Amino acid sequence: MAKYSVENEVAVIAVDNPPMNALSHHVRKSLLKYLKEAESDEKVTSIVLCGDGRTFPVGADIKEFHKSVSKLGPTILDIVDALEKSKKPTIAAIHGNALGGGLEIALGCHYRIAMTNSKVGLPEVKLGILPGAGGTQRLPRVIGLDNAMQWIAYGGHHSAGIGASLGLIDRVVPQGGNIREHAILFAKAAVGKSLGQRRLSNISVPDAAKVESLMAKHLKEVSKKSRGALAPIVCLQVIKSSALLSYQEGLESERQGMFTLLASSQSRAQIYSFFAERQVSKWSVPGVTNYQNAVPMKVKAVGVVGLGTMGRGIAICCLRAGKITYVLEMNTKAQTAGVKYIRGYIETMRKRKQINDQQSSMMNNALIPVDNYNGLKNVDLVIEAVFESMKIKKEIFKKLEKVCKPSAILASNTSTLNIDEMASVTKRPQKVAGMHFFAPAHIMMLLENIRGEKSSPETIATIMDLGKQMRKTTVLVGNCHGFVGNRMFAYYTAESSFLLEEGAYPKQVDDVLLDYGFAMGRFQVGDLSGTDIGYKIRRERGLTHKQQPAGTPERKRGDRRYSPLDDFLYEKGRYGLKARKGWYKYEGSRTPIPDPEVRKMIDDFRKRHNINPRHISPEETLQRMIFPLVNEGFNVLDEGIAANPWDIDMIFQHGYAWPRHTGGPMYYAYTIGLPQVLKVIEERWKLAGASEPHWKPSKMLTWLVEHHGNPDINDWIKLYKERKSQPNSNL
């Protein structure tokens, strides 16, 4: 709804649709009604449009998308048109966020004033669509083509100050000011001034002459940064119309672009991702606790043990979340280097103006290096990030148990190991959990939190809350080897090496993944993170080539297929980018170059094992990389390790850079159709057999297909659990 009042001859229309004042159908109806009322009221001389509560409207109601109600009039464009055509000055008074359709209605107003801490932007591209209420045509007219292309194709949020410097915002209201009062004064002063040039559809695009070169520049950038995504490209094409066509023609091109995008599977995947991101914070452990009833502990001070690759990044996350952060490292050199890195990073953030001087000195003061475990006696929570060895981790947990106060939570950043086994050496298993960060921890958005068998509701609530304070996409999962992400990812990596054995080379596999939309292929990622990481994990599990007793077949571990190619690579000192050679070679830059030495290593291996290399099609490559992940994803759901398919998808989007426009492995499977996915998995299972158990069709997937075909992804868990809970279900 909207609220209407007249103050001192100024009509104030305030959108009132909590929490975000989205422009839902009933809001649009009421907005247009009040606009007409203000227009026809002779006592009203000007009109202010604002938001009640937290914010100016943040856009169309995303929940209405792909539903018939979104098509019911009036549309946002009808409101934009009415505001612009109004004979009385219209003023948008922005506080909070003016995003998407919200900014579009502000662009329809003759003037825009904004609180200094407000944000503006057209983020529709992140939903796989475009600004469909004239934004693609009006924004370039006011801030220029170059800026508009940048804003719309990347969907960023921008400060009111930036908006003012580009001419989008006419006045910035300082902190503490009352936006509504300022807007009323502004509106009074605007009465009687000519509105001609204030109607943005009337003016021309300032840098229209540069359209071709700007188009080329931005197309190149988006194809690199948002590989495979349709929306940024359609956005650019439609913005281009603003420079070449009349306003009305441009609007038609926007309409066509919107139809194309709304019809694509990408927009559905991205809208699914928007809600999934918010859904994961509403965690629950069925029958035990959930986000609504568990109360988090207050965490003021955190300890980080181990200041290697992960520990440093984790410490930065803690400092950014305002925690006093004690860091402990057994190796003096590593301690000095780690602390130097953290302080250096704080300085970089200050220079980049991500933090101010005061925040920088607060963070520096909050960082406390200690040289023994006693130094951790006051912390509320410890995150251990030492070598991936159960033996070492257990020793550390025993020491922490002794020195930390009884209320302290002990967490491990292990990427694979059993949390319950670590908890077993303490007297507080209810206070033990996993907090699995992804490298680099201060940059990657994902935090995979692991609940142990005995983790208490308070412990779970605390680690989930800490993730939120760190502004991470925080997903709660159960305890098993590799948890959700690495457990599933192991099959992706294994299958990629099997493809090499059978006939592919690294670049061939990577190219297929790049075409799918990944920013990097599997082998490029392996080089970037270091081939030593996987090697150490395999060594911890006794799997590496060198650990096998004489006579062990090279391609088997127990009764399972195993590819030793990754071990050979490591043993040749090809540790990846840091060694300037891994699956690729690197000559003075980070560009991966196929290396004849790797090719020879693969060819020799094939010869030694009498493997006749065959051509592997891109289709087969993609299926063999992705479908085992999907199959294992269903096992993970079946076992309750992940609660929902979107938990898995968010883990992959935010931890493994999975292309957002496909939604994630589980949503992608839904898009393809579960019957088709199962068919391929079954065929592969027949060929591969018991030595490749990742192709054994998941019970849950099989049951869903047999009984429901391709049910809605929102129904998977409900349908399956209902059946599973029935007596004699055999599931």
Ligand SMILES: CCCCCCCCCCCCCC(=O)CC(=O)SCCNC(=O)CCNC(=O)[C@H](O)C(C)(C)COP(=O)(O)OP(=O)(O)OC[C@H]1O[C@@H](n2cnc3c(N)ncnc32)[C@H](O)[C@@H]1OP(=O)(O)O
């Ligand atoms: C042309 C022919 C087509 C015919 C068919 C017509 C189809 C429809 C076409 C529509 C044309 C309009 C074109 C247009 O311009 C489209 C848009 O405006 S798209 C929306 C653009 N806006 C956004 O993307 C902003 C989304 N919101 C956010 O980014 C964040 O919420 C925000 C930064 C504003 C605040 O973040 P935070 O404080 O962290 O809060 P939350 O994110 O947790 O949100 C709280 C709560 O609110 C829900 N919510 C937020 N925004 C919206 C929204 N726009 N619509 C609906 N709901 C929204 C959010 O989901 C949370 O609720 P939960 O219940 O927790 O999920």
Ligand SMILES: NC(=O)C1=CN([C@@H]2O[C@H](COP(=O)(O)OP(=O)(O)OC[C@H]3O[C@@H](n4cnc5c(N)ncnc54)[C@H](O)[C@@H]3O)[C@@H](O)[C@H]2O)C=CC1
């Ligand atoms: N590197 C990665 O990509 C990721 C690693 N992890 C996990 O994080 C943990 C740490 O990994 P990395 O940071 O990569 O290892 P790293 O080798 O870079 O750092 C480990 C650090 O721990 C220190 N250390 C070892 N024993 C110690 C002890 N008893 N007390 C204090 N410090 C000690 C070492 O000196 C070293 O500096 C591992 O469990 C790993 O599996 C998790 C996610 C990603």
